[in-house]
Amino acid sequence: xxxxxxxxxxxxxxxLTLRLHEWATTVDHKRLGILYxxxxxxxxxxxxxxxxxxxxxxxxxxxxxxxxxxxxRMFTMHGTTMIFFVxxxxxxxxxxxxxxxxxxxxxxxxxxxxxFSFWMTALGGLLLYFSFFGGDGLYxxxxxxxxxxxxxAPLTAKxxxxxxxxxxxxxxxxxxxxxxxxxxxxxxxxxxxxxxxGMTLGKMPLLVWLNLVMAGLVxxxxxxxxxxxxxxxxxxxxxxxxxxxxxxxxxVIWMHFFWIFGHPEVYxxxxxxxxxxxxxxxxxxxxxxxxYPVMVLATIAIGFIGMxxxxxHMFTVGMSAGAxxxxxxxxxAIAVPTGIKIFNWLATMWGGHIRFxxxxxxxxxxxxxxxxAGLTGVTLAVAPLDWQLGNSYYVVAxxxxxxxxxxxxxxxxxxxxxxxxxxxxxxxxxLGKWHFWLFVIGFHLTFDFMHVPGIxxxxxxxxxxxxxxxxxxxNLIVTIxxxxxxxxxxxxxxxxVWSYFRGKRAGNDPWDAWTLEWSTSxxxxxxNYAEIPSVRSRRPLWDLKHPEDPDWRYE
Amino acid sequence: xxxxxxxxxxxxxxxxxxxxxxVGMYCLIAAESAIFTIFVVAYLFYIGKSLTGPKPSDVLHAxxxxxxxxxxxxxxIHVAVRRLSAGRIMAFGFWWLLTIVLGGVFLFGxxxxxxxxxxDEGLTISTNLFGTTYYSLVGLHAFHVTMGLLAxxxxxxxxxxxxxxxEDAERVEILSMYWHFVDAVWVIVFTVVYLIGI
Numbered sequence: 001x002x003x004x005x006x007x008x009x010x011x012x013x014x015x016l017t018l019r020l021h022e023w024a025t026t027v028d029h030k031r032l033g034i035l036y037x038x039x040x041x042x043x044x045x046x047x048x049x050x051x052x053x054x055x056x057x058x059x060x061x062x063x064x065x066x067x068x069x070x071x072x073r074m075f076t077m078h079g080t081t082m083i084f085f086v087x088x089x090x091x092x093x094x095x096x097x098x099x100x101x102x103x104x105x106x107x108x109x110x111x112x113x114x115x116f117s118f119w120m121t122a123l124g125g126l127l128l129y130f131s132f133f134g135g136d137g138l139y140x141x142x143x144x145x146x147x148x149x150x151x152x153a154p155l156t157a158k159x160x161x162x163x164x165x166x167x168x169x170x171x172x173x174x175x176x177x178x179x180x181x182x183x184x185x186x187x188x189x190x191x192x193x194x195x196x197x198g199m200t201l202g203k204m205p206l207l208v209w210l211n212l213v214m215a216g217l218v219x220x221x222x223x224x225x226x227x228x229x230x231x232x233x234x235x236x237x238x239x240x241x242x243x244x245x246x247x248x249x250x251x252v253i254w255m256h257f258f259w260i261f262g263h264p265e266v267y268x269x270x271x272x273x274x275x276x277x278x279x280x281x282x283x284x285x286x287x288x289x290x291x292y293p294v295m296v297l298a299t300i301a302i303g304f305i306g307m308x309x310x311x312x313h314m315f316t317v318g319m320s321a322g323a324x325x326x327x328x329x330x331x332x333a334i335a336v337p338t339g340i341k342i343f344n345w346l347a348t349m350w351g352g353h354i355r356f357x358x359x360x361x362x363x364x365x366x367x368x369x370x371x372x373a374g375l376t377g378v379t380l381a382v383a384p385l386d387w388q389l390g391n392s393y394y395v396v397a398x399x400x401x402x403x404x405x406x407x408x409x410x411x412x413x414x415x416x417x418x419x420x421x422x423x424x425x426x427x428x429x430x431l432g433k434w435h436f437w438l439f440v441i442g443f444h445l446t447f448d449f450m451h452v453p454g455i456x457x458x459x460x461x462x463x464x465x466x467x468x469x470x471x472x473x474x475n476l477i478v479t480i481x482x483x484x485x486x487x488x489x490x491x492x493x494x495x496x497v498w499s500y501f502r503g504k505r506a507g508n509d510p511w512d513a514w515t516l517e518w519s520t521s522x523x524x525x526x527x528n529y530a531e532i533p534s535v536r537s538r539r540p541l542w543d544l545k546h547p548e549d550p551d552w553r554y555e
Numbered sequence: 556x557x558x559x560x561x562x563x564x565x566x567x568x569x570x571x572x573x574x575x576x577x578v579g580m581y582c583l584i585a586a587e588s589a590i591f592t593i594f595v596v597a598y599l600f601y602i603g604k605s606l607t608g609p610k611p612s613d614v615l616h617a618x619x620x621x622x623x624x625x626x627x628x629x630x631x632i633h634v635a636v637r638r639l640s641a642g643r644i645m646a647f648g649f650w651w652l653l654t655i656v657l658g659g660v661f662l663f664g665x666x667x668x669x670x671x672x673x674x675d676e677g678l679t680i681s682t683n684l685f686g687t688t689y690y691s692l693v694g695l696h697a698f699h700v701t702m703g704l705l706a707x708x709x710x711x712x713x714x715x716x717x718x719x720x721x722e723d724a725e726r727v728e729i730l731s732m733y734w735h736f737v738d739a740v741w742v743i744v745f746t747v748v749y750l751i752g753i
Contacts, residue, residue, distance in 0.1 A: 104561075109575040185582040193575035219582055223589035230590075231597065234691055239681030242597060242691075248604045248684045257593055508558065520558040533561040540561050 027111035028526055029096050032118050034422065036093030039118075040086050041493075043125060047081035048489065050074045055446075055479040061467040068463040072146035073165075075461055077128070079149025080169065083265065084176050085125040087403065090411050091272040092121075092183050095211045097422065099187060101517035101524060102205050104196025104533040109189035117182035124176030131168035145169035148461065150258050151232075153243035153251040158236055167236060170229045177226040184218035187211055196516075197534040202296075203555070205515045205538065206289060209296050210275035213303040214268050220307060221264035228257035252317060259310035266402065267306040271299065273410035274341060277363050280417050281345050283513045284360035285352030288539060288551070291344045298337035298344075305334040315383045316390035324383045331381035338374055342367060358432030362413035365440055369405030376401065376451070394454025400447050412439070412492070419496070420510045424522040425503030431495040435488050442484025449477045514539035576729045584736045587699070591740055594695055595747055598688045602752050605683035614676045615689075617749040621664030622741065625700075628657035629738045632707075632731045640724040648714045654734070655711060658704045665697045689748065696744050699737045706730055 023031060053074050057065045066074070100108055108114045131144045145165045147155045156166045191212045195204070232254075234240035241247035243254045282289045289295065311319060311327045319327075345367060354360065376398040380386050389395060412435070419427045453471040465471055509518040516533055517524070519541055537543055537551035602611075635650035669690075672678045680690040710727060713719045719727075 110579060113579075181586045185579050185586070188582050189575045189579040192578045193572045195572060197570040219586045220589055223586045224593045227590040227593035230695075231594075231691065234680065234687065240687035240691065241681070241684050242687055248601070248606045249687075250600070253597065253600060257597075260593075516561060519561045525558070529560070530558065531560045531562070535561065544559070544561055 025115075027107075027115045029100050029108045029111065029114060030422075030524065030526075030528075032114050033093045033095075033097030035118055036089045036096060036121070039122060039125065040089035040093060043081050043085040043089070044489075046129070047078050047086055048486065050078035050081065052482055052486065054078065055482045057464070058475050059479040060476065061465050061469075061472055063464055069146065071463045072148075072461075073144040076145045076148055076151075076169075080128060080145070080173070081125075082403070083149065083269075084173060085121075085128065087269045087407060088176070088180060089121060091214070091269060092117075092180070094276070094411075094414055094418070095187055095214070095272060096183070098418065098517060099190055099208055099211055100194065101520070101528055102208050102515050103191065103194060103199055104516050104529060104535070105190065105194035106528050106532075108186050109194055110186050113182050114186050117179040117186065120179030120182065121176045122179075124172045124174075124179065127168055127175060128172035131165050131172075134164060134168065150255075150262060152258075153249075153254040154245060156232060156236070157244060166232075170232050170236070174226055174229040174233070177222050177229065180218050180222045181226070184215040184222070187215035188219075191215075196532050199535050202293070203535060203538050206278035206292065206295055207275040207515075210271045210278065210299050213299050214271040214275075217264045217268050217271070217303055217306065221261045221268060224257055225261035228254065228261070231257075252314075255314050255317060256311070259313045262313060263310040264306050266399075267302055269407050270402065271302070273366070273407040274299070276410040276414040276417070277345060277366060279515065280359045280363050280413050281348050283417075283511050284355045284357060284363070285349045286355075287348055287352040288542075289344070290347035290350075292538065294340060295344055298340045301337040302334060305330060305337070309334060312381055312383075312386070315386040328381055328383050332378060335374060335378055335381075342371060342374075357416075358427070358429060358436055359413040359417040361433070361436045362409045362416070365436070366406055366409040366413070369401060369409065369443070373398065373401035373406055389454060391460055392454040393458045393460055394451050396460045397447050397450035397454055400450070405443060405447065409439075412436075415492075415496070417511070418517075419499065420506030421517055421522050421524070423500050423503070424506055425499050426506045426510060427499040427503060428495050431491055431498070435491040435495060438484050438491060439488030442481045442486075442488055445481030445484060446478050447481070449474050449481070453478075509541070512545075514542045516540055519544075574725065574729075576726065577732075580729045580732050584732070587736065587740075591695070591743070594688075594692045595743060598692050598747055598752065601684045601688050605685045607683045609676055609678050609682075609685070611685055611689070611748075612753045614672055614678055615749060615753060617745070618664050618668060621661045622745055624657045624664070625661040625738055625741055628654045628661070629735050631657060632734050636724065636728045636731050639719070639721065639727055642721040644714065644719060644721075647719075648711070651707065651711055651714065655704060655707050658700055658707065658734075662697060662700055662704070665693065665700075692744060693748065696737070696740055699740070703734050703737050707734070 023035065026032060026035075051074075053066060054071065057063055057071055057074075059065075096108065096114065100106065128145075133143070143163075143165060145151075145168060147161060147166055147169065151166070151169060154160055156170075191204070191208055201209075231240070231242040235242050235244060241249045243249050243251055245251055278289060278295065309327060309331045311323060312331045315324060315327070345363075356364075376394070380389060380395065380398060416427055416432055419425075453474045456470055456474075458465065458469070458471050465475075506522045508520065508522055510522075511518070516535070519533065520529055533540065535543075537555050539551045543550040543552060631650050632654045635647050635654060638644075638646040638650060678686050678689075680686050707730070710719070710730065713723075
């Protein structure tokens with residue numbers, strides 16, 4: 001008996017190939033979560049390099065750092081990479097890792113589907129980047145996709161996009177789309193069917209609620225994208241005419257199909273970011289979240305309204321007055337539940353005992369930046385103003401404010417907050433603060449000043465510009481910001497690696513937090529919980545630590 | 556520090572959650588519905604927009620018999636599942652096989668219709684917009700019927716290898732939900748293609 005125990009606990013280090021094999025064949029939600037996140041980080045570096053190439057090209061007028069063809073490939077690959085192979089995998093990775101732990105389950109509902117979904121997403125990324133080598137086809141006509149991340153027709157038609165670059169783009173998105181839908185199905189089934197005893201829907205942590213709505217949006221939004229990709233494949237391979245205006249097809253219907261996916265996708269990414277903020281802000285304010293039921297309702301409202309705003313991406317296309325009015329109003333309406341959330345986070349912090357550790361710093365910056373992103377969003381929701389600003393750098397600045405200033409900041413907060421749980425080690429707080437300040441400075445240099453050339457009329461996706469437009473200085477500042485952001489990312493990566501090997505042991509619960517994942521060891525065992533927990537309130541660990549004043553008396 | 560176990564004061568919590576298979580299948584059906592919606596919208600949007608012939612009214616004939624076959628298969632699969640929950644394996648096998656045959660007949664009908672359209676009428680997926688949308692929408696549905704049939708055949712194989720028991724009734728029922736969905740989609744495709752589109 002004791003010999004067995006020793007053999008189990010002190011087994012010698014297994015050979016590398018065996019460990020790699022374990023990772024490649026794993027169906028454990030925690031390992032798949034880590035795979036998703038590592039995969040997203042690798043692509044973050046690739047997408048970042050592409051962005052840097054664009055910014056170097058635009059640092060001064062008449063620059064020729066890269067050719068116009070390469071520039072087109074860079075903005076296409078940057079957008080596609082960052083949305084589908086950075087943001088989505090990161091969001092899914094955290095959902096995979098955290099949702100089962102937070103609801104007291106031992107794994108996702110369908111572990112093998114989970115692995116399948118990850119590898120489909122991984123295949124998608126490999127296909128996209130294989131285009132650099134295989135996209136030429138027999139035509140020698142350009143390698144990586146260069147049709148922009150929303151690939152408007154008729155640019156994607158065989159006539160205008162010879163070679164295979166667009167084929168790689170569409171197959172890559174179809175593959176990752178199947179993976180995303182699989183993961184979304186899994187998340188919903190897990191949340192509805194795997195909760196531990198006592199965890200009613202109203203007692204789930206907000207992170208779980210937000211991921212539930214996110215998964216619903218993925219099902220409703222990514223499926224249309226997959227359908228549109230199938231149509232594009234029919235057009236390109238079988239000679240179909242869906243988007244072929246020469247044969248009576250419509251280029252505008254592709255825009256509709258793409259943005260029916262494209263806009264809810266923003267909420268697919270931002271809801272998990274909200275989820276991180278909703279867990280981190282209470283813990284670092286030492287208060288329970290303010291207005292839990294309203295937060296849940298606001299989330300569901302965002303999910304519903306988010307499905308009906310897509311054509312605000314198409315004001316400049318020229319729609320009817322009725323359509324314009326509808327999409328102006330629905331777009332403005334979505335600011336209401338979002339505003340409710342911002343007020344609730346502020347009310348959570350109000351009067352709290354705030355600890356400005358790195359995760360909280362990122363969350364506070366998120367609050368400010370997301371507010372500004374939302375306000376510029378409201379300006380763009382006004383159709384006449386959008387006719388002036390649409391497709392300018394103002395739009396680019398606006399959505400980077402959402403995606404970087406909102407979503408990425410929350411993802412960084414989540415990295416620091418859950419790093420002790422995942423690795424079992426504490427990260428280095430000083431390096432974390434360096435990362436934060438470098439990134440805040442870089443972010444604001446780049447994206448605050450990017451609004452200005454947009455207002456002055458600089459269109460997005462231009463390869464270079466004339467020196468007499470008054471855009472030069474602004475573009476120079478924007479590019480300088482990239483240096484700070486890149487430095488911040490380097491510090492971040494160094495912190496992760498250094499802390500993983502050299503960090504202090506974290507223990508179960510380094511933040512004195514309240515949700516279930518902090519009750520198990522760090523890193524959690526393969527089975528998560530030796531004994532399935534049962535809960536009576538939204539903060540089961542608070543109840544455990546304060547038996548004299550448990551939450552369930554007040555909920 | 557070892558893990559601490561969290562357990563609420565032992566009340567008699569009644570804890571019943573929906574079956575994960577059922578939830579998963581509903582989600583899959585929702586996703587598939589979204590895909591079909593886009594194809595149906597494209598079909599409706601492009602009605603009458605082809606620049607060249609043939610037109611739908613020239614070449615399409617509503618496949619009434621095959622439609623009846625497919626819709627009846629929803630009934631037979633329902634009966635089959637009921638028999639399995641009652642533990643009557645052989646009766647299940649009979650109704651299940653009947654379902655497969657009905658589904659197969661439907662696919663045969665689609666194949667005949669396509670052969671006629673391609674061979675006699677000269678309508679292919681690249682002929683005009685009608686051809687593109689018609690073959691895509693009907694083909695997408697036929698693809699789903701094929702996938703469903705493969706799954707049904709797998710269950711039949713388990714059944715005749717005596718590997719199927721009453722305890723599997725819920726799994727089989729979840730598969731039957733998919734089949735019902737495929738049938739329901741046909742009602743929409745039929746309406747759009749053969750009633751509205753002509």
